[in-house]
Amino acid sequence: MIVRTPPMGWNSWNTFGPNINEELIKTTADAMVENGLPEAGYNYLVIDDCWAELKRDEKHRLVPSKEKFPNGMKAVADYVHSKGLKFGMYSCSGTMTCAGYPSSFQYEFIDAKTFAEWGVDFLKYDYCFKPASVNGDLLYKRMGMALANCGRDILFSACSWGADGTHEWIKTTGAHMWRSTGDINDSWQSIKDLYNVQVKLQPYNGKGCFNDMDMLVVGMNGKGNVGVKGCTTEEYRTHFSIWAFFNSPLMIGCDVRNMTPEAKAILTNKNIIAINQDPAQRQPFKICEYWGNTAWCKQLEGGDLAVLVLNLEEHDITPFFIFSDLGLDRSCAVKLEMTDLWTGETLGVFRDQFRAKKTLKPHECLMLRCRLTDE
Ligand code: GLA
Numbered sequence: 001m002i003v004r005t006p007p008m009g010w011n012s013w014n015t016f017g018p019n020i021n022e023e024l025i026k027t028t029a030d031a032m033v034e035n036g037l038p039e040a041g042y043n044y045l046v047i048d049d050c051w052a053e054l055k056r057d058e059k060h061r062l063v064p065s066k067e068k069f070p071n072g073m074k075a076v077a078d079y080v081h082s083k084g085l086k087f088g089m090y091s092c093s094g095t096m097t098c099a100g101y102p103s104s105f106q107y108e109f110i111d112a113k114t115f116a117e118w119g120v121d122f123l124k125y126d127y128c129f130k131p132a133s134v135n136g137d138l139l140y141k142r143m144g145m146a147l148a149n150c151g152r153d154i155l156f157s158a159c160s161w162g163a164d165g166t167h168e169w170i171k172t173t174g175a176h177m178w179r180s181t182g183d184i185n186d187s188w189q190s191i192k193d194l195y196n197v198q199v200k201l202q203p204y205n206g207k208g209c210f211n212d213m214d215m216l217v218v219g220m221n222g223k224g225n226v227g228v229k230g231c232t233t234e235e236y237r238t239h240f241s242i243w244a245f246f247n248s249p250l251m252i253g254c255d256v257r258n259m260t261p262e263a264k265a266i267l268t269n270k271n272i273i274a275i276n277q278d279p280a281q282r283q284p285f286k287i288c289e290y291w292g293n294t295a296w297c298k299q300l301e302g303g304d305l306a307v308l309v310l311n312l313e314e315h316d317i318t319p320f321f322i323f324s325d326l327g328l329d330r331s332c333a334v335k336l337e338m339t340d341l342w343t344g345e346t347l348g349v350f351r352d353q354f355r356a357k358k359t360l361k362p363h364e365c366l367m368l369r370c371r372l373t374d375e
Contacts, residue, residue, distance in 0.1 A: 001153045003176040005277045006210045006249045009044025009088065010037070011124070014184070014215050014253025017225030018050035018099060021068040025076055029083045031257040038084055040268040041277060042252060044122050044155070045080050046088030049099045056102055061114050062091075077119035088122030088155070089115060093139035094129030103129065104143065112146035112154070120154055123147060125175075127160035136160055137169040144174025157212065157249075162197065167204040177249050180204070180211040184253075186220040186227045188363060191239045192312060198246055199286075205247050207281045212249045216240065219254035219263025226253070233262045237342065238310065238365040240266050244276035245284060245298060245308045245367065271341040272367060275306045284308075287325045295321040305336070305370040311360040319356035319366045328372075336370040349373060 010032060012020050029045055032038060051073075053063040064073045073089070080087040091111060092103040104111045104125070115123060125143055130136055140158050147154045158175035160166045161182050170178040180201045181194040194213050205211040218240050222230025231239065243250060250273070254263055280301040287295040292313035298306045305326070309319040328334050330352065338347040338354065347356075347368070360366060 001155065001176070002208060003155060003210070004207055005279065005281065006247055007044060007122070007155060007157070007177055008041045008250045008273075008277075009046055009086070009122070010042060010252040010256060011046040011048055011088075011215045013048035014186070014217060014220060014226045015224030015255045020047060020051060022071060022076055026079050027257055029080050029085055031259075032085060033083050035256060035259060035264060036268060037252070037256065040270070041273055042250070042267075043084075044086045044088050044251075046090070046122055046124060046251065047076075048090045048124065049092075049097050049126070050101060051090070052101045054102065056107070060107060060110055062102060062107075062111060073118040073120075081119060086121035087119060088124065088157075089118075089120050090124045090126065092126035092128055093136065093143060093160075094127065095131060096129045098126055098128035105129075105131070105139065108143045108146040109149075112143070112150040115154060116150040116152035120152070122155040122157060124157040124159055127163060136164045136166075137173065140170070140173035140175060148174055159212075162201065167201055170204075171209050175209055177210040177212045179214060181213050184214040184217055184226065186217040186222055186224075186231060187229045188231050188235045190228070191217070191231070191235065191242070195242050195312075198242075198248075202246060202283055205283065210247060210249055213243055213246065215251040215253035216243060216267070217253055218266050219252075219259055221254075221260070224255070232363070233266075234361065235363045236263065237266050238363055240269075241272060241308060241342075241365045241367050242310070244272045245296060245306065247276060247281055247284075250276060269342065271344065271369070275300070275341065275367065275369075278306075287321045292317045293320055295319070297326055300369075303372060305372070306341075307354075307368040307370055309356075309360065309366040309368075311362060311364050314362045316359045316361055318359050320354065322353040323350075324352075333374060334372050335374065337373050339369045339371075341367040341369055349375070
């Protein structure tokens with residue numbers, strides 16, 4: 001199985017933590033469809049930690065919680081599939097999951113087979129309680145082999161938070177995406193922290209195995225399992241822009257059954273999602289960073305450029321960059337026609353440099369699509 005663009009979907013953890021059950025998953029699947037999320041690209045529905053009974057069965061198989069999932073997981077998977085979605089689950093490479101439930105250490109091949117039998121299409125695989133005597137890379141390799149031989153295509157989502165030099169070995173494991181950062185929470189500080197970690201790890205991102213900056217907090221508004229302070233709509237827009245621009249998987253973390261119109265508009269913005277799902281999946285490069293004006297560029301399939309200008313500071317900035325910092329100096333005689341991807345507005349054709357008419361307030365961003373032209 002080859003994954004060519006960052007996976008997209010919804011995950012239960014950010015909002016619901018341990019409070020998951022069959023009804024929640026079914027109504028979430030319904031809400032994903034009603035809100036047009038699959039059309040926007042979000043096709044995985046993933047149950048995170050806390051879904052299992054504390055004991056395996058007599059054949060050492062994992063058992064879904066009888067209280068939370070009384071009809072078993074196959075029934076849940078069937079329902080999710082009937083909605084045209086793919087079904088994801090969670091386990092862990094250590095002796096317990098992070099929340100203390102049974103984990104797959106030394107049960108990898110049995111568990112991969114069980115997941116395949118249930119109709120699982122995606123496995124998030126955590127790193128808590130790893131025995132100190134075993135190297136983490138071996139545990140991810142082992143589960144990678146178990147999944148590749150389980151008889152079903154299962155997307156392997158590694159979640160070792162970038163620990164133990166994950167970037168150096170993750171592509172040897174069969175993982176299709178890997179958590180390059182620690183856990184997110186619903187605050188501007190967390191978004192900024194994860195961005196700063198990601199910048200250094202970006203060279204390791206790419207087709208086949210994507211750097212996962214963690215689930216989105218867009219629309220949580222301070223509620224739920226990792227809802228700390230909450231963010232403003234502008235901060236959520238910048239958060240989504242960064243994740244999209246940096247080719248991270250886009251896994252929604254809010255309650256999609258009760259999304260605000262603002263959250264829905266951010267999460268389903270086609271222009272921004274297209275920058276994330278660009279077939280070329282090129283690495284972004286920093287154009288400049290001055291006076292709090294941080295600008296990034298990414299080459300797109302077909303020849304356009306995407307530019308992201310971030311205001312990570314606490315004062316207003318005027319988005320500005322010079323084309324020679326993109327490699328386009330005057331010898332090229334190339335101009336750039338700019339479109340603001342959030343508003344859809346065409347900003348005109350620019351020569352040598354770009355200076356925005358509007359300033360960005362603290363934590364706002366501007367995302368542009370630039371068409372090269374000699375007219
Ligand atoms: C870790 C992961 C989170 C979540 C929890 C569940 O902290 O990084 O994304 O899966 O475990 O316990």
